[in-house]
Amino acid sequence: MTEQRYGLISRVTRWLFILSLPLLFLSVAVATAVNFAPLYSYGFERYEISQRTGIDSEQLEVAAAGLRGYFNSDEVLISVTIIRDGLPFTLFNEREVIHLKDVKDLFRLDYLLAGITLLYGLGYTAYGLAKAEKRRLAGAALWGGGLTLGLMLLAGAGILFGFDSLFWQFHEIAFSNDFWLLDPNTDYLVMLFPNGFWYDATAFIAVLAALAAAATAGGAWLYLKKSKAQTRGRLQ
Numbered sequence: 001m002t003e004q005r006y007g008l009i010s011r012v013t014r015w016l017f018i019l020s021l022p023l024l025f026l027s028v029a030v031a032t033a034v035n036f037a038p039l040y041s042y043g044f045e046r047y048e049i050s051q052r053t054g055i056d057s058e059q060l061e062v063a064a065a066g067l068r069g070y071f072n073s074d075e076v077l078i079s080v081t082i083i084r085d086g087l088p089f090t091l092f093n094e095r096e097v098i099h100l101k102d103v104k105d106l107f108r109l110d111y112l113l114a115g116i117t118l119l120y121g122l123g124y125t126a127y128g129l130a131k132a133e134k135r136r137l138a139g140a141a142l143w144g145g146g147l148t149l150g151l152m153l154l155a156g157a158g159i160l161f162g163f164d165s166l167f168w169q170f171h172e173i174a175f176s177n178d179f180w181l182l183d184p185n186t187d188y189l190v191m192l193f194p195n196g197f198w199y200d201a202t203a204f205i206a207v208l209a210a211l212a213a214a215a216t217a218g219g220a221w222l223y224l225k226k227s228k229a230q231t232r233g234r235l236q
Contacts, residue, residue, distance in 0.1 A: 014140050017124045021144030021216065022151050022209075024117035029208040030110045033201055034071055040064035043197040053191050059083055063091055063192065070100070071107050078104075096189045099179040106174060135227055138220040145217025152210040159206065163199050 033039055044050065044060045055063070059082040066080035078100050080091045092100065128137035158166050171180045184190040 013124060014136070017121065017140050018144040018147065020117045020120050021141070021213070022148040023113055024121055025148050025209040025212045025216075026205070027110050027114035027117065029205045029212070031107075031114055032208060033205050034107055034110075035068055036204075037061075037064065037068070039201060039204060040067075043193065043200065046200070047194055047196055049192055053188065055082060055084055060192070066091075067100075071104050077101060091188050093187065095179050096182065096187055098177075099175075099182070099189070102175050102177070102179065135224060138223045138227075141220040142217050142224065145213040145215075145220065148213035149210055149217065152206050152213065155206045156203075159199065159202055163202070164195065167195070167198060167202075 041061065041064070044057065044064075049055070049060060050057050053060075062082050063080055066078070070078040070080075077097050078092060079097075081088050082091055083089065124140075125137060128134065128140075182190045184194070
């Protein structure tokens with residue numbers, strides 16, 4: 001392989017690593033939020049879901065566990081039964097069931113993205129360490145972490161100043177049907193998870209991704225700073 005071709009491949013793989021980091025941090029943050037039971041409990045309590053729906057807090061946790069289990073299962077359609085007023089109650093209607101299938105497909109795509117970017121990141125890191133290219137690796141991590149932080153700042157501004165509009169546009173882009181248009185007076189999926197919950201969940205995801213990016217960029221910056229000081233010391 002010629003030196004020119006090697007240099008091109010090196011630059012391409014480096015930029016792929018830099019660009020993969022925001023996707024990795026965000027997809028892992030989404031997957032974490034989906035499976036983070038305290039986030040559901042927090043939403044139920046903050047938005048007084050038990051009082052609004054007449055479903056006690058214990059059964060709300062049953063519903064949340066049923067959703068998490070469904071998103072991580074091979075079941076095509078969800079079926080969640082809770083106890084309400086002492087009787088079995090099927091929580092989601094046909095329209096909600098179809099929408100949740102579409103949501104599950106998005107989460108599966110997120111899991112796939114997280115897996116691919118994680119494998120690439122680990123592979124690139126292992127190669128850089130094996131080739132003793134730690135400074136180059138740290139520089140790429142610094143760029144990737146910084147890029148993620150910049151994107152999360154933009155996302156934070158969008159959440160603060162235009163969440164409802166962005167949330168609506170996301171649904172129009174992500175779903176090819178209108179089953180996501182649910183009635184907050186009759187459809188339990190909306191009653192359990194009002195807009196306020198999604199605002200909080202989106203903020204949670206953005207903060208989680210930003211923290212991971214800050215830790216990565218900070219660690220890379222400290223390593224580069226230390227490495228530069230060591231190099232300067234050897235030259236003196």
